[in-house]
């Protein structure tokens with residue numbers, strides 16, 4: 537279904553559209569997603585929950601239906617108000633693998649994504665990288681530096697993750713606003729390039 | 741749905757009410773509007789009345805006096821995302837709420853520049 541924005545009643549003063557834009561911060565369990573969102577958000581990260589219905593193994597014969605349990609999965613998000621009409625939201629994906637089914641709900645219509653990588657648990661970043669590549673969501677990879685972890689060079693991390701050479705990659709410390717800012721700016725640059733390419737392609 | 745009256749505290753996890761919401765939505769677990777996403781912003785249509793609305797819908801409509809996303813409204817109301825979405829979908833179809841969103845493929849360069857300036861200024 538499409539929403540029409542331009543059918544305002546005649547006489548209504550023209551106003552800029554209200555635009556929420558969504559960014560996703562993904563990565564494995566404990567990779568620093570909440571920390572990253574908190575470093576950039578103007579409000580302390582908010583927590584919201586989505587319900588998940590799991591069909592139990594036990595079948596309730598009396599009611600002729602399968603026993604269902606409803607649990608919730610939490611996600612954190614932050615907000616960055618650009619101006620009265622433009623608001624950026626940063627959503628952290630739930631870290632646990634079993635919430636993979638929620639990714640479409642979180643990621644549909646995302647402008648871009650950041651994949652946080654903990655080099656001690658590289659394998660935990662595979663699902664995010666695969667997901668954004670498959671869905672054509674522009675993304676950047678940020679390698680979080682945790683104390684006491686082995687330093688890997690970015691080229692080695694890129695190879696290990698199987699990230700294509702056109703995907704920007706950087707190091708960061710999610711605890712510091714300045715560092716998190718650079719990651720988001722890298723992603724925004726990438727979006728500018730993509731928008732320019734699209735504009736060039738539509739000019740015949 | 742179970743005939744048991746929803747008891748307070750039953751099925752609650754982390755402050756969010758899991759069972760009662762499905763009573764609030766008349767048992768529905770999915771909104772029939774696919775255009776309502778977590779970041780979608782809502783605003784109350786000027787002059788929208790609260791007649792015939794449930795207490796939760798009244799609260800939602802009040803929150804939407806200023807633009808607010810479904811995620812923020814959910815956090816504010818203490819409801820799971822799916823329930824807020826269903827409550828909002830009804831208000832939208834009744835013409836009480838207006839929907840605002842951005843399709844990533846139509847994002848303009850000037851909008852990106854405004855975001856870049858805002859992030860640099862942090």
Ligand SMILES: Nc1nc2c(ncn2[C@@H]2O[C@H](COP(=O)(O)OP(=O)(O)OP(=O)(O)O)[C@@H](O)[C@H]2O)c(=O)[nH]1
Nearest residue numbers: 565566567568569570571631680681682683709710
């Ligand atoms: N040294 C270092 N520590 C970090 C960094 N980012 C996060 N941490 C720490 O790592 C721990 C986990 O960070 P979180 O932000 O909670 O990670 P998360 O990805 O949200 O975790 P889950 O939601 O449980 O998957 C916290 O103690 C952070 O302070 C980083 O860049 N460098």
Ligand SMILES: [Mg+2]
Nearest residue numbers: 569570612628
């Ligand atoms: Mg977290």
